[in-house]
Amino acid sequence: MKIVRIIAQVVLLYLFSLAGEAVKQLLHLPIPGSIIGLLLLFILLLCRVVPVRWIEHGSAAILAYLPLFFIPATAGIVDHLSLFSGKGLLLIVVLVLSTAVTIGAAAHSSRWFARWSMDVPRALPGTEEKGKEA
Amino acid sequence: MILTAIAIVFANVSIYVVMALIYKRFRIPLLMPALTATFLVVVLLLYFEIPYETYMIGGQWINKLLGPAVVSLAYPLYNQRHVLRRNLPAVLGGTLSGLLVGMFSGILLALLMGFPKQYILSLLPKSITTPVAIQISGSLGGESSLTSVFVMIAGFTGAIAGPYILKLFRVRSEIGIGIGLGTASHALGTAKALEYGEQSLSMSSVAMTVCAIAGSFTAPLVAWLLYH
Numbered sequence: 001m002k003i004v005r006i007i008a009q010v011v012l013l014y015l016f017s018l019a020g021e022a023v024k025q026l027l028h029l030p031i032p033g034s035i036i037g038l039l040l041l042f043i044l045l046l047c048r049v050v051p052v053r054w055i056e057h058g059s060a061a062i063l064a065y066l067p068l069f070f071i072p073a074t075a076g077i078v079d080h081l082s083l084f085s086g087k088g089l090l091l092i093v094v095l096v097l098s099t100a101v102t103i104g105a106a107a108h109s110s111r112w113f114a115r116w117s118m119d120v121p122r123a124l125p126g127t128e129e130k131g132k133e134a
Numbered sequence: 135m136i137l138t139a140i141a142i143v144f145a146n147v148s149i150y151v152v153m154a155l156i157y158k159r160f161r162i163p164l165l166m167p168a169l170t171a172t173f174l175v176v177v178l179l180l181y182f183e184i185p186y187e188t189y190m191i192g193g194q195w196i197n198k199l200l201g202p203a204v205v206s207l208a209y210p211l212y213n214q215r216h217v218l219r220r221n222l223p224a225v226l227g228g229t230l231s232g233l234l235v236g237m238f239s240g241i242l243l244a245l246l247m248g249f250p251k252q253y254i255l256s257l258l259p260k261s262i263t264t265p266v267a268i269q270i271s272g273s274l275g276g277e278s279s280l281t282s283v284f285v286m287i288a289g290f291t292g293a294i295a296g297p298y299i300l301k302l303f304r305v306r307s308e309i310g311i312g313i314g315l316g317t318a319s320h321a322l323g324t325a326k327a328l329e330y331g332e333q334s335l336s337m338s339s340v341a342m343t344v345c346a347i348a349g350s351f352t353a354p355l356v357a358w359l360l361y362h
Contacts, residue, residue: 010199014201014202016205017202017204017205018201020201030274030354030358031350031354032266032269032273033201034200034203034266035204035269035347037205038205038347041205041208042211045212046215052212055206059206059208059209062199063203063206063210066203066265067154067168067264068146068147068150068196069196069197069199069200070168070264070268070282071146071168071171071172071193071196072194073278073282074168074172074268074278074282075175075179075189076277076278077176077280077283078176090247091244091249091287092287093243094243094244094247094257095260095284096287097239098236098240098260099236099261099288099291099292099299100302102232102314102317102318103232103292103296103300103315103318103323104299104302104303104305104314105234105236106228106316107228107305107311107314108305108310110224110225110310110313111307111310113223113224113226113227113228114224114309117224
């Protein structure tokens with residue numbers, strides 16, 4: 001009966017992505033419907049409206065086979081094979097350089113934000129003296 | 135029509151399963167099924183001269199699972215809600231800065247090299263995990279298949295050159311390593327982060343999901359700034 005449970009949970013996840021799609025259409029949001037579904041599910045899990053056991057097996061099953069689900073979209077590259085010749089190859093340079101600076105920016109700013117958030121309580125009124133010492 | 139669809143789905147799933155088994159045996163990044171299975175499907179389409187539209191008669195049914203796949207990312211994020219809460223400023227600040235630096239550096243370089251609008255829109259979600267990136271690209275008017283390839287290259291950059299990049303930028307803290315690799319190189323970066331320790335791994339996987347959510351909001355904004 002394990003497979004039935006997985007299928008039922010995947011159907012539930014599918015309903016969340018449909019609900020997200022409906023919200024997107026209704027409010028004319030430029031965000032993918034499935035992301036709205038993700039946020040909806042995450043909030044309902046945090047508020048304990050949806051117990052995690054309702055989705056854990058379905059989610060684990062989908063995530064275990066994740067790469068399978070984007071093969072069809074990726075295979076669309078057959079109609080864009082010019083990407084891999086001539087000028088298209090320059091995009092590899094763009095991607096490598098841009099990914100490198102992304103790593104640097106995310107890593108350093110995360111430390112800056114972490115330190116800043118720890119400094120905030122010290123900057124509150126009444127604790128100014130301590131702040132000056134540091 | 136239905137038989138064609140079933141045959142295509144069956145062939146596609148079989149190819150994936152075999153490629154996943156081969157990867158399990160050797161564990162080399164270049165043998166990852168996302169790469170090898172897609173490559174094999176493309177080679178088969180070219181060899182037998184099957185148009186992409188014909189393949190999608192079956193392919194669209196696999197494609198339909200992209201929506202629930204994105205939704206299911208809520209599950210690992212929920213499991214790591216305590217890591218997220220404890221490090222909220224670092225994760226949000228780090229992923230947002232990374233996303234913006236990544237998007238604008240990509241746009242700038244691609245514009246300098248004279249690439250057209252479709253390529254630039256397809257480049258925007260490159261640091262975001264594939265299922266989400268494909269959907270963002272589609273809704274912006276980019277080309278999903280190009281985006282998927284770009285996401286793979288960004289992932290391999292983090293997985294292969296990651297250690298050198300981290301050294302270049304003098305990143306030493308486990309939190310910084312995790313957020314850097316997760317934001318820029320999604321699942322492939324997260325696999326690399328594991329080598330730096332438990333904390334890097336959990337920060338990277340949280341950063342990857344937060345980056346996917348934040349990127350869904352920033353990508354349309356950046357596209358609008360560029361082309362409105």
